[in-house]
Amino acid sequence: MTIRExxxxxxxxxxxxxxxxxxxxxxxxxxxxxxxxDSWDAALDAWGVxxxxxxxxxxxxxxxxxxxxxxxxxxxxEPKTVKNRVHLDVRAAPGLSGAERAxxxxxxxxxxxxxxxxxxxxxxxxxxxxxxxxxxxxxGNEFCLD
Numbered sequence: 001m002t003i004r005e006x007x008x009x010x011x012x013x014x015x016x017x018x019x020x021x022x023x024x025x026x027x028x029x030x031x032x033x034x035x036x037x038d039s040w041d042a043a044l045d046a047w048g049v050x051x052x053x054x055x056x057x058x059x060x061x062x063x064x065x066x067x068x069x070x071x072x073x074x075x076x077x078e079p080k081t082v083k084n085r086v087h088l089d090v091r092a093a094p095g096l097s098g099a100e101r102a103x104x105x106x107x108x109x110x111x112x113x114x115x116x117x118x119x120x121x122x123x124x125x126x127x128x129x130x131x132x133x134x135x136x137x138x139x140g141n142e143f144c145l146d
Contacts (some may be wrong), residue, residue: 015074118135
């Protein structure tokens with residue numbers, strides 16, 4: 001069986017700003033411009049992309065030498081209106097439990113709020129899993145701090 005690469009795509013209003021947010025959350029980098037260009041503006045100028053289309057898409061990638069899915073952000077005209085059917089779990093406290101886990105999740109939630117996230121609720125442990133914190137990115141996409 002062949003293992004496939006995965007790209008996670010976000011529909012959003014402001015791709016560049018949302019890519020910046022997720023880069024800060026995950027330690028990712030903005031995707032660099034294509035070879036032969038020193039910036040995305042230079043590439044877009046060369047390709048004749050009009051100013052109003054400059055923030056129509058953006059991407060975030062793992063730092064060089066690291067692995068993980070590419071995140072792609074594309075501008076769409078409609079706003080988010082309902083709960084996500086798929087969401088990311090950001091592993092902020094792997095291997096921790098009890099008070100140590102709770103403290104790590106709360107600290108990460110505070111860091112993300114400073115970046116523009118909103119804490120939605122804390123889901124307490126249900127006997128099978130430890131507590132998680134449900135958060136929204138600046139455009140309202142839910143994800144969990146796990």
